[in-house]
Amino acid sequence: MRFSLFQALLCGGVLCALPSRAELPTYTLQLQARANLSGNPSGAFNLEPDNLLPGSYRVPLAQDRQLAFRLSYTPEGRRALWWGQDGVGQRIYLLPDLGEDVLAGDPDLNAAGDLAFSVSNGTRDNGIYLLNAQRPDQVRILKEPYGVTSWSSVALNEVGQLAFRATFSSSGQAYVMLSPSGSNFTTEYFAREQKLDSSSPFTYLYSPGFNDQGQIAGVGDVGDPGAGFQELHIWSSGGGSRRIAVTQALDATSPIFKMASVQPALSNSGKVAFLGTAKSATGSNLTSLWLWDGAELRLLAQNGRGEIKEVEIFPPDINDSGVVVFRAFDSAGLRAVWVSDGEVTRRVATEHDLVPSDLGEARLDQEKPSVPVFGGSPTINARGDVTFVAGLAPPDNDQEEWGTAIFVARSSLPEPDGGTGDTDGGPAPDGGPGDVDGGTEPDGGPGDVDGGPGDIDGGPAPDAGSDIPDAGSEEDAGSDAPDGGEADGGGTPGTPGTGADAGQPPGEEPGDVSPLPEPSPSGCGCQSADAGALWPWMLVGLAWLIEGRRRGARRA
Template sequence: MTRNIATFCVLCAGLAGNVHAALPGYAAPQLQARTNLIVNDNGYNLPPGASFNSITADIDDSGRVAFPVQIVPDGADSRPGVWFGAGGTGSIVFTGPVDALISASLRLNNSGLAVFLLSDTGGADGIYRYDHAAAAAARVATPPVFPNTYSAPGINAAGQIGFQANFSAGRAYASVAAGTAAFHATDKGLDPGSSFTYLYTPSFDDSRALVAKVATSPDFTSATEIRRFASDGSSTRLVADRGSDANSPIARFDNSLALSDNGRIAFIATRFADNRRVVYRYDGVELREIAAVDPAGLIRELEFFPPSINDDGLVAFRARDADGQAIYVGDGDNLRRVVGKGDRLATDLGLGQVGQHNADAVFSGAPALNNRGDLVFIAALHPDGQSQVEWGSGVFVAAVAADALFADGFEVNR
């Protein structure tokens, strides 16, 4: 049958305010690259035998996409790589040392700079920055911050890089600009005078701020909050759970969050009133529900992946509805289903469907939005109507349709 995504656009009753004027409509998703087992086929826009798994891609405001590729064949060996492209074309633009490991996600800014992690390099582990204009990547120096390992690097419009620094005694948040790094926060393991017992995965914005869930309780979980940390070491509480604020509507936060370039945040948390999981947005003034789980309603489950948010406050997230796994976008008033299990998508091999041969997840990693509202996602594929045939996983972009803003959306054939 033909499914019109407009049938999934519902009013979230009881929610006030509006950041995004209306939900965008989307053109049919376009395949950027596809990986498959070499015994099945050579894949698409990737070297034969190249492979990625459980990764997250990123997209800039002009629609360029970048993502990590764990295996790029090199004779009898393999290397990690970075793919870069747009509009259905692209290629591997960087490869690391033989048998090194690359992070499962990377971050891309609008200048064509991408940051990611390499490890097991034989002495050159750390944060790497790929410059598309120069067609080269280099390790990022972070003096005077020299952790044992790095995690969660992000890059902003100015080319500054924020990250989590992991030491044997504890964790810190830091950023580097003009070749010099600054600490934003440390936990009690590094500084006994710190208020924070544990620092969770941060995100980085254009103001050179790191925003993250942090714990203040000895058990790391019963009292947590989301804070913004500036490069001068100051911080501001944005949202707290019940363990930190007796009036909070939130029982507990998921560990990761999304941060827009202009400082808005989106996160998934458990609502105190009824113990249901909710996608929230906070813009510095208003805490707003984007979507809430209702076992008999539209959103049956929220998956344990962070959402994505853009400067307009549009939020994308992974969920399950009555038909299975799906990716939704919401603005606080309405929700739109962009793609889900069973949907038909055009591929290089012909008409395919989003799905697996079994009950495994059909999406990989987290979806990502740019400031136009374009969405990049990774989906498992099989031929139309043939779930037992393996077509691997494809990276797709669902672009906002120029003539579909405020419209009903695109149709997905099923």
């Protein structure tokens, strides 16, 4: 076999030294369900009319494209759970009649079809509800650990572990993980607030992220709550944590003025995507999306950078390839769902896009420009598929209501072998947990902006209300009002950075995080390389040139 010079350089490992990057997929949209009011002649899809989503939500997605979401209003007047896959699905569980004050969190699920969500209503029915999509009538309620009054940001991983932020009757909060042990669960505390542990540095803990390695990522105040003294840590099972970012109040060299109150996203490889604010040269707050890649902070998106006009304050999500999904306005002022790997930023869906639906071609639209088109937080799975929720209308008439659509943007990439969500990666125990309630929904805090003009009642949504210390520790702190076609519970973000925690960003850990480089004109947030790192590319370019000349000579 003959090898060209270019092939020889490749085989010789010249490119092996180059930094790898995730491949961004292209997307094909698939409608999973469509919720609508019974008074609208367009009807509903995979749902009976008057089964409505809450004002804001998170729709978790397994690697095999299973997904689930909660219904905050049903014809029966009770909360419910929907589950499906590949364009089909149905309501599989109707909660008992727990009273009007019941607060139900978003479900999380894993590849085994296990689902978990929290219920808080101040009665004995409180707890984390566990069930399986194939056996939805077999429900187990966990109330661990002792003394907990509410469970927020409930997450379920592929090995059946549950993580959440627990609120105790003493008003203190803690990060807790429950691990399957026979027919029971063992309890492990990762971090506590000072109200629970006087030796703790944390005065307030915000909503955490969780991964399949049994790790938790979270932001904590280490001074007066809301004053901007914040740290971002990754905790591992068995004890110990790594501080990966701090705010400028703790380190003046940090690029992060303040961290957002919405939860960070944590991959199995230890990458963390999170929102916050940076200060511009004129002192204004810039909502920003950062990625901790295991060695340094990288800026993925920021107000006024590249195609992004304004980053919306909804929790991002990340997969093991380091691809991050988030919401932001584009330069034309249109809302959009985006993915980024730190090098390239690509749209998944944009306001006014024409999309497929059960009624034929439709448009992502609302009857009023002020009403948000998208609802809640998008999520991403291991292969890069993305879930999002949006208002739907006919392609030529935005005044006609086609309800709220739940889409899976199907990735063009092949299914990865192993990894997060892989069914060979160890199914969760029967009846075990599912994925997050906590997820990507803003859990509250200054800076959370769910509850704007798209909510039916205009109020905040579960786990998306205020996370202001001592003002939003309850699961579902806010209204669970239904969304009957007005897609967003996310509402429009307020002026970035003006709230107590309005998307303020995290800072860097001295010695652990290298300084953030100046933004590139493209807004990609790329790190610059020194000249020595460019020589492999020069050799490859030379190889292409020589090989091209050889081919030209042969053709001559």
